[in-house]
Amino acid sequence: MVLSKACTYGILASLYVARESSRSKDYVSIGKMSKELNISFHFLTKILQQLTSAGILVSMKGPKGGVALKRDPKEISLVDVVVAIDGMGLFTDCLLGLPGCGEEKPCPVHGEWDGIRANLFHTFRGKNLEETAKSIDELNLRFALPAGAEVDREDSG
Amino acid sequence: MVLSKACTYGILASLYVARESSRSKDYVSIGKMSKELNISFHFLTKILQQLTSAGILVSMKGPKGGVALKRDPKEISLVDVVVAIDGMGLFTDCLLGLPGCGEEKPCPVHGEWDGIRANLFHTFRGKNLEETAKSIDELNLRFALPAGAEVDREDSG
DNA sequence: TTATTTAGAGACTATTTTATCTTATTTTTG
């Protein structure tokens, strides 16, 4: 798995917030977001807290509270979100997990992986939340987990 | 983490076996390999069993026993080893973990990730154990964990 | 054929990641 689940949820949530923000300046409700993305509310809350402490989101308690992007969504890249949650490891670490692997004393796949991860970095560094969120509606993209991936506890009875 | 630790150990072990095989036709001792690669013996044993049941290695018990490559090391690619341990997921799954993501209904990063993972696949599909193992000695590459990464229990006393 | 050496197999433990549950704390609304 390239990204942790927490990280993928963080990306989906960031795109959700960017998308909502283009329609209204209100804070985005975490409860509503968790239902629409089918992500566990409490788990999502923690991930959003990481994004908040990383300076990507701001939050507000109370009625009409929620989260919002702290900066211009055009200035926030997917790499920013990945780094906030999973750290820089994906873009810096040896594929084989060998500490100290680098140009001086590389591992058997260093050259190959170095190229691929640079490509990964630049590709996702170039995708900002504004454009990416806009493409969701324009191209009718998938960006939520399937319903039922998380169990709904407020059942009839 | 792109590859599981089990998978990275499996790659290092496969390269170790390929390297030893180029010098002698004897079975490669798992105990010796675990010491030289600094990988926990029992854990390594399990990983090697996966490679054996995947048809990449053969094993032999008893004195002079150990493991050996089942096929010509030129015919075994790093992708074969990755797939034997981590499965095909890395080369097929959606980066955001969205089930059903594909050309018909893609996720917001489908196109980008599709290109990168194809590159990843073809790059490592093109690296076979023979050439890769040979490069270890020719270029003096790093391919073992640092000593002490695993604790040695046969201490003085 | 018996002892030794080595891999195989399964139970067990530890750690990390993912997810849930409960209790604050803050903000708005009446």
Added chain:
DNA sequence: CAAAAATAAGATAAAATAGTCTCTAAATAA
């Protein structure tokens, strides 16, 4: 100021991954 609505925080649990330990089975060598 009190009630309600929402996020924050921390404890707890479940699941996946990583690692260890013990015993079994097979092969060699004396």
